[in-house]
Amino acid sequence: MLKGKKILLGITGSIAAYKAILLIRGLIKEGADVKVVMTPSAKDFVSPLTVSTLSKNEVLIDIFKEDSWANHVMLGRWADIMLIAPASCNTLSKMANGLCDNLLLSVYLSATCPVMIAPAMDEDMWLHPATKKNIAILAGYGNILLPVENGELASGLTGQGRMAEPETIICYINNYLKNSGDLKGKHALVTAGPTYEHLDPVRFIGNHSSGKMGVAIAHELFNRGASVTLVLGPTALPFNFNGLNVLRVNSAAEMYAACTKIFSEANIAVMSAAVADYTPVNVAEEKIKKKDENWLLQLTKTKDILKSLGEKKRKDQILVGFALETNNEEVNARQKMQQKNADIIVLNSLRDEEAGFGKDTNKITVFFKNGEERKFDAKSKDLVAKDIVDCITQYHA
Ligand code: CTP
Numbered sequence: 001m002l003k004g005k006k007i008l009l010g011i012t013g014s015i016a017a018y019k020a021i022l023l024i025r026g027l028i029k030e031g032a033d034v035k036v037v038m039t040p041s042a043k044d045f046v047s048p049l050t051v052s053t054l055s056k057n058e059v060l061i062d063i064f065k066e067d068s069w070a071n072h073v074m075l076g077r078w079a080d081i082m083l084i085a086p087a088s089c090n091t092l093s094k095m096a097n098g099l100c101d102n103l104l105l106s107v108y109l110s111a112t113c114p115v116m117i118a119p120a121m122d123e124d125m126w127l128h129p130a131t132k133k134n135i136a137i138l139a140g141y142g143n144i145l146l147p148v149e150n151g152e153l154a155s156g157l158t159g160q161g162r163m164a165e166p167e168t169i170i171c172y173i174n175n176y177l178k179n180s181g182d183l184k185g186k187h188a189l190v191t192a193g194p195t196y197e198h199l200d201p202v203r204f205i206g207n208h209s210s211g212k213m214g215v216a217i218a219h220e221l222f223n224r225g226a227s228v229t230l231v232l233g234p235t236a237l238p239f240n241f242n243g244l245n246v247l248r249v250n251s252a253a254e255m256y257a258a259c260t261k262i263f264s265e266a267n268i269a270v271m272s273a274a275v276a277d278y279t280p281v282n283v284a285e286e287k288i289k290k291k292d293e294n295w296l297l298q299l300t301k302t303k304d305i306l307k308s309l310g311e312k313k314r315k316d317q318i319l320v321g322f323a324l325e326t327n328n329e330e331v332n333a334r335q336k337m338q339q340k341n342a343d344i345i346v347l348n349s350l351r352d353e354e355a356g357f358g359k360d361t362n363k364i365t366v367f368f369k370n371g372e373e374r375k376f377d378a379k380s381k382d383l384v385a386k387d388i389v390d391c392i393t394q395y396h397a
Helices: 017-029 040-044 048-055 072-078 089-096 103-110 123-127 129-140 166-180 212-223 252-265 305-312 329-339 381-393
Strands: 006-011 033-038 081-087 115-119 149-152 158-162 187-192 227-232 245-248 268-271 278-280 299-301 318-325 344-349 364-368 373-375
Touching (some): 006 072, 017 033, 017 081, 033 040, 033 103, 072 381, 081 166, 089 115, 089 129, 187 212, 187 252, 212 227, 252 305, 268 305, 329 364
Parallel strands (some): 081 115, 268 318, 318 344
Antiparallel strands (some): 278 299, 344 364, 364 373
16 A cells, blocks of 8 residues: 555656556555656657546646746755656666756756666667667666556557556555565654643643644654654644544643553654643633632642653663754753653754744754754655654664
């Protein structure tokens, strides 16, 4: 299943482009998110309207469109896999030689994800030494070359060079993902979002956390092969939860209960939620009416989820906490790691303009229990999630 996987499909000018339509349908049916980049000549073989309708995303063809510019770097970084199907002889040659005269080629050259290529051409072209050389160069660059099939060709001849059938390509993707995830077989628990502590049926004490960072971490862990349980507080953002097991909670007490139940089965736990530290002593059943000039509200401490998991932590589990600080950041972050027995603490400082609640970017410093420290530049939360998961997979106590 490709639930939640992001596939960037590149379509080039080849008769086999009609099969790309079936490929998109198959990928979507498997639960993948599909974005499509076409070369200008691919438009002669398949209509961008059909492609955008089936993929449910705008099709990208031109590097420049009126006064805007297609961000090829971000497209390559968005994808878990870039798949070029069909890859014509011409595009293969340009890819092998680093040419960059259309959007598809610039996305290919800047892609940081694995690239799969499904060639399609006539047999004589396929067997030409120049094509063989290009294929060898592309494989040498680490691209995954899918085998061509034998059968009826566009020329009317029969032979090698047919693009692999869409079902076969989907099988290759599934197999690749199944065998490539460095967190395959691991279970991860992630908390995200705020908690709401109710005062009465209409009021609560909450905070500005959006849950974006935690949800991005959950997706990254899933994309690397882990099964993920996301315990998510009350955020209204329309997240895509494809592939994640999501438990919705409201209060700190509910988040604590959900986490303590699951923790023993988790290999990795990432506590990114902004949990309320205090909750009202009494919750009124009816709406509280206003009375005196001042109102003293009595609050009591909530259970510290990270700390209580830290007390239960086994040697084979990695526990990651966050620290949101406005002053004395490093000292406070290291103290939190020690007091809560975490293995890793991710610090975001509210002093950084690029970090904080609701923002799409974040700037972090990661502290490890063994004293190591890593500072990262400001990045989108998706890319920060990749850095955090890299820190987890590379962690050695
Ligand atoms: N945390 C938690 N349960 C709580 C409070 C915090 O699990 N009741 C976790 C957060 O998810 C985060 C870490 O503890 O991973 C640090 O949270 P933070 O708010 O920075 O620190 P606090 O421990 O709440 O301390 P303070 O607010 O005094 O800085």
